[in-house]
Amino acid sequence: xxxxxxxxxxxxxxxxxxxxxxxxxxxxxxxxxxxxxxxxxxxxxxxxxxxxxxxxxxxxxxxxxxxxxxxxxxxxxxxxxxxxxxxxxxxxxxxxxxxxxxxxxxxxxxxxxxxxxxxxxxxxxxxxxxxxxxxxxxxxxxxxxxxxxxxxxxxxxxxxxxxxxxxxxxxxxxxxxxxxxxxxxxxxxxxxxxxxxxxxxxxxxxxxxxxxxxxxxxxxxxxxx
Amino acid sequence: xxxxxxxxxxxxxxxxxxxxxxxxxxxxxxxxxxxxxxxxxxxxxxxxxxxxxxxxxxxxxxxxxxxxxxxxxxxxxxxxxxxxxxxxxxxxxxxxxxxxxxxxxxxxxxxxxxxxxxxxxxxxxxxxxxxxxxxxxxxxxxxxxxxxxxxxxxxxxxxxxxxxxxxxxxxxxxxxxxxxxxxxxxxxxxxxxxxxxxxxxxxxxxxxxxxxxxxxxxxxxxxxxxxxxxxxxxxxxxxxxxxxxxxxxxxxxxxxxxxxxxxxxxxxxxxxxxxxxxxxxxxxxxxxxxxxxxxxxxxxxxxxxxxxxxxxxxxxxx
Numbered sequence: 403x404x405x406x407x408x409x410x411x412x413x414x415x416x417x418x419x420x421x422x423x424x425x426x427x428x429x430x431x432x433x434x435x436x437x438x439x440x441x442x443x444x445x446x447x448x449x450x451x452x453x454x455x456x457x458x459x460x461x462x463x464x465x466x467x468x469x470x471x472x473x474x475x476x477x478x479x480x481x482x483x484x485x486x487x488x489x490x491x492x493x494x495x496x497x498x499x500x501x502x503x504x505x506x507x508x509x510x511x512x513x514x515x516x517x518x519x520x521x522x523x524x525x526x527x528x529x530x531x532x533x534x535x536x537x538x539x540x541x542x543x544x545x546x547x548x549x550x551x552x553x554x555x556x557x558x559x560x561x562x563x564x565x566x567x568x569x570x571x572x573x574x575x576x577x578x579x580x581x582x583x584x585x586x587x588x589x590x591x592x593x594x595x596x597x598x599x600x601x602x603x604x605x606x607x608x609x610x611x612x613x614x615x616x617x618x619x620x621x622x623x624x625x626x627x
Numbered sequence: 628x629x630x631x632x633x634x635x636x637x638x639x640x641x642x643x644x645x646x647x648x649x650x651x652x653x654x655x656x657x658x659x660x661x662x663x664x665x666x667x668x669x670x671x672x673x674x675x676x677x678x679x680x681x682x683x684x685x686x687x688x689x690x691x692x693x694x695x696x697x698x699x700x701x702x703x704x705x706x707x708x709x710x711x712x713x714x715x716x717x718x719x720x721x722x723x724x725x726x727x728x729x730x731x732x733x734x735x736x737x738x739x740x741x742x743x744x745x746x747x748x749x750x751x752x753x754x755x756x757x758x759x760x761x762x763x764x765x766x767x768x769x770x771x772x773x774x775x776x777x778x779x780x781x782x783x784x785x786x787x788x789x790x791x792x793x794x795x796x797x798x799x800x801x802x803x804x805x806x807x808x809x810x811x812x813x814x815x816x817x818x819x820x821x822x823x824x825x826x827x828x829x830x831x832x833x834x835x836x837x838x839x840x841x842x843x844x845x846x847x848x849x850x851x852x853x854x855x856x857x858x859x860x861x862x863x864x865x866x867x868x869x870x871x872x873x874x875x876x877x878x879x880x881x882x883x884x885x886x887x888x889x890x891x892x893x894x895x896x897x898x899x900x901x902x903x904x905x906x907x908x909x910x911x912x913x914x915x916x917x918x919x920x921x922x923x924x925x926x927x928x929x930x931x932x933x934x935x936x937x938x939x940x941x942x943x944x945x
Binding site for chain 1: 847
């Protein structure tokens, strides 16, 4: 799914966010990405989600070379990824249903198909009864679950989450992580960036640790051997 | 595995119908936005409408002036002052000869007696003219060429008539008409310049409105880009907003001009009565209406396109 080879990302001004990172996540695998803030977790996720381009190295996502991808193809590649943000990035001017349905509308699904899939996604995160609510009326945990529903509604092959439990209490955090594990169990590749080490340890999934732009620990490597 | 990338894509039929559906949704959505924030949108539409009122009003004014001057052109006449030695009977005979010519539509014979009487009445010299020993005025014939005769043919007719032995002087007074037509030409070009300037202003107004709209929906654009929206998809609602602004602005300007005409119709009919003229105020035809509406709609589309092209592609997630 993700095949990164010797990826280096240097931002204008000289700051090197990633140095020679090699990371392979096969289809259907799940891993946690950890490290202190500033270790390069976000940069790695940004390269995968085509927000940033690597300065050096080869980035291949689902056999597509991201280095040479024309800019007009980016939207179509992103449709195969579900992204979950720490701050949810919900649109507050429309109800929950419309927020979750957005990826389907963008991809041009038929109306009845949109309704069916949106309700299925909301049901999966336990918020079917909130479909008509405005996001502002929901709690932080509920908003995050709406964000997850939006990320999975079009059944992407890869789920990326950037600190999805950053603002949640331990009980809610565990619930959210459990949702990711559920998706992993039905064959979706999942990569979750988080610094909640206690929770990660508890979940017993492969962990990749970054420090100052370098990978210092990688459970996936031993798994692939 | 690369085939997998297409696995969730809807089929081509769905894509086309959903593409049409999204166009329709953008159309309705942008209209709904106008409905939801009526005050700011109405202000924009009012500005566009008032701005467009000037060129469309001037255009109508020009049409009216042209119709009046068209009437004047057909009233071009040649005045023949006959030889002083010609007696009344011969003069009248000459008049009826002229009448039968194919290059002359009609004539009016003015005898020297009649001419003197008219001159007494209109010149203000009145009784002092009674002291004249003899009538110094010749017989005159006013020749009306067929309607729509152009200037060149008029001039040949003039020299033909002048060469006739009965005619002393033939006079074609077109100089003032030519001056008038030049003034109308200047007015016409002024209207074109004004129209271009104000159209450009409308373009900028709409462009700026759409730019502000794009800025206020910055977050939404970022999010939709991140979940795989193409630029065309994001562009569409903004373009339709521009189309609506243009369309409603055009309708408003048409309405303003029509209402102004109603306000002007009273004094114009009084003026008609005073001049005993057959002049009718020309209003917008259906074609004019269509031209105004489609021009303003196109301006709306062009203005929003400029804004979108300049600002939308700059917004990328970071």
